[in-house]
Amino acid sequence: MNGFEKFIDFCETHPEVRPYPKTKHISVDKIHCMTVRGQYFETLHSDEGKSLRILAPRLVEGPVELFNFSEGKSVPPVLPIAAIASMGAASTVILLGINYTSNHWYLRRNGKLIEVKRSKFTEQVAAYLQDAPDLAQKVEARAQGYRYQDMPQIITEYNLLLSAR
Structure with a gap:
C-alpha cells in the first residue's frame, strides 16, 4: 500500500x-x-x-x-516550440x-x-546509524544495496544489529 x-x-x-x-x-x-x-x-x-x-x-x-x-x-x-507550431492552429494536441x-x-x-530527504539521504542516514559504524559506512559509500530505495533492508539490518547487542 x-x-x-x-x-x-x-x-x-x-x-x-x-x-x-x-x-x-x-x-x-x-x-x-x-x-x-x-x-x-x-x-x-x-x-x-x-x-x-x-x-x-x-x-x-x-x-x-x-x-x-x-x-x-x-x-x-516537453515539446519544442517548433514541433507545436508545425502542428498548426487547428490541431488538437493531447499531451x-x-x-x-x-x-x-x-x-x-x-x-x-x-x-x-532524497537529496540528503547519504548524510542523513549515515548520521542516524552512527552507532553501527560498518552499516553507516556502507550507506556513506553508496554501496550496492545501501541506497535510498533500499531503506527497508537498511533499517531491518540496523534493527537486527541493535537486537544482537
Missing part, C-alpha cells in the same frame, strides 16, 4: 452488497492507526504533535520504525504525462519522527 493523504474513502458495509452503500470520507487526522490485510498504518505526527496528514504503512518494526508514503505524480512531456512514484521515507526512534 502507498498510504493515504488527507482523507480515506470507506463504506460502512461491504461495497459489493446490494443495495450499494454510499461512499463516505474520513480525515486521516481522526485515525490513530489501522490494519488492512495485515498491513499496519499509522497517522504520522511531527515531534510537536502536529499531524502530517499522512496515514502511512509501517514497513519495518523494531527499535527504529520505517514508514513510507508514496504518491503518484506526473510530469508533462500525456510521464507517471512516476515519489517515495517519502520516515524514521521513528524513541518517538522522534524524521523524514529522510
Whole structure:
C-alpha cells in the first residue's frame, strides 16, 4: 500500500452488497492507526504533535520504525516550440504525462519522527546509524544495496544489529 493523504474513502458495509452503500470520507487526522490485510498504518505526527496528514504503512518494526508514503505524480512531456507550431492552429494536441512514484521515507526512534530527504539521504542516514559504524559506512559509500530505495533492508539490518547487542 502507498498510504493515504488527507482523507480515506470507506463504506460502512461491504461495497459489493446490494443495495450499494454510499461512499463516505474520513480525515486521516481522526485515525490513530489501522490494519488492512495485515498491513499496519499509522497517522504520522511531527515531534510537536502536529499531524502530517499522512496515514502511512509501517514497513519495518523494531527499535527504529520505517514508514513510507508514496504518491503518484506526473510530469508533462516537453515539446519544442517548433514541433507545436508545425502542428498548426487547428490541431488538437493531447499531451500525456510521464507517471512516476515519489517515495517519502520516515524514521521513528524513541518517538522522534524524521523524514529522510532524497537529496540528503547519504548524510542523513549515515548520521542516524552512527552507532553501527560498518552499516553507516556502507550507506556513506553508496554501496550496492545501501541506497535510498533500499531503506527497508537498511533499517531491518540496523534493527537486527541493535537486537544482537
